[in-house]
Amino acid sequence: MIFVAGSANLDFVVRASHIPAPGETVLGRAFQTFPGGKGANQAIACARAGGAPTHMLLALGDDAFAQPLEASLADAGVVSHVVRTPDTPTGTAFICVSDDAENAITVAPGANLALQAKHLPPLAGFSHLLLQLETPLDSVTAYAQAAQAQGVQVVLNAAPAQLLPPALLATVDVLVVNEGELASVAQHQGSVAECLERLAVPCVVVTLGHRGCCARLNGQILLQAAFPVTPVDTTAAGDSFCGALTAALAQGHSLALAMQYGSAAGALACTRPGAQSSIPTHAEVQALVQN
Ligand code: ADP
Numbered sequence: 001m002i003f004v005a006g007s008a009n010l011d012f013v014v015r016a017s018h019i020p021a022p023g024e025t026v027l028g029r030a031f032q033t034f035p036g037g038k039g040a041n042q043a044i045a046c047a048r049a050g051g052a053p054t055h056m057l058l059a060l061g062d063d064a065f066a067q068p069l070e071a072s073l074a075d076a077g078v079v080s081h082v083v084r085t086p087d088t089p090t091g092t093a094f095i096c097v098s099d100d101a102e103n104a105i106t107v108a109p110g111a112n113l114a115l116q117a118k119h120l121p122p123l124a125g126f127s128h129l130l131l132q133l134e135t136p137l138d139s140v141t142a143y144a145q146a147a148q149a150q151g152v153q154v155v156l157n158a159a160p161a162q163l164l165p166p167a168l169l170a171t172v173d174v175l176v177v178n179e180g181e182l183a184s185v186a187q188h189q190g191s192v193a194e195c196l197e198r199l200a201v202p203c204v205v206v207t208l209g210h211r212g213c214c215a216r217l218n219g220q221i222l223l224q225a226a227f228p229v230t231p232v233d234t235t236a237a238g239d240s241f242c243g244a245l246t247a248a249l250a251q252g253h254s255l256a257l258a259m260q261y262g263s264a265a266g267a268l269a270c271t272r273p274g275a276q277s278s279i280p281t282h283a284e285v286q287a288l289v290q291n
């Protein structure tokens with residue numbers, strides 16, 4: 001079983017001809033809300049990947065924005081452990097998407113910042129804890145340390161990019177990063193190979209967008225090509241990858257196979273708009289892998 005602790009945000013998305021410059025007002029067109037947040041996206045990706053149940057620790061306000069987030073997790077079969085923050089609103093993200101597919105995003109983390117060390121329940125029965133960096137870093141570190149003490153494997157998606165405290169890095173069994181995040185964690189601007197050498201984590205997986213992914217495990221380098229697709233919206237590709245990879249590892253598959261499932265899930269997420277709505281099921285991933 002997988003436990004995810006992390007963020008949940010309601011995304012407010014408006015499409016417009018261009019992203020407003022400072023002081024400018026732009027008349028937008030279509031407006032939609034989407035459940036999002038890296039934590040919730042990855043919990044849903046784990047659940048859709050099948051296998052054992054997925055649980056998630058998240059914090060939500062006592063407001064109307066919380067309801068669609070809880071509903072989306074429940075629809076996917078995720079068991080939610082909700083910390084309610086009556087005085088702080090649910091996390092939100094305000095996203096302007098321009099006609100040339102650029103975006104500008106402002107996140108109001110709100111309730112996500114209320115997640116504290118004491119909120120993590122005992123992890124008996126769970127094999128993996130999946131974490132990201134959209135909640136307070138000291139809580140993420142405390143969760144990872146608690147998991148390590150209980151013999152639970154720690155998978156950390158170090159996104160958004162930031163420098164990691166050594167106490168957190170010391171707990172991580174599997175680190176998942178894109179190229180920019182890898183440079184931040186390794187504190188080095190060189191090649192992927194150079195950055196990988198600088199990290200003492202036992203297993204590091206680097207996602208490379210349309211170029212696929214690579215990993216370093218016990219000194220060995222593994223490569224996985226991308227599955228060719230025509231992307232329409234790359235939102236949640238990384239989250240789909242992390243969820244499918246972790247689910248495969250929790251089912252006892254090899255890292256090489258887990259990278260294949262992660263890549264297929266990431267590729268499929270690129271072919272559909274939105275965040276949680278674009279995350280594929282295991283059957284879809286399996287069909288692409290066996291194609
Ligand atoms: P992030 O969004 O976190 O930066 P990436 O862009 O590296 O993550 O995407 C995560 C994974 O999704 C990649 O490793 C790859 O397997 C898959 N993916 C992303 N973009 C594409 C694409 N254009 N075509 C095929 N697969 C893709």
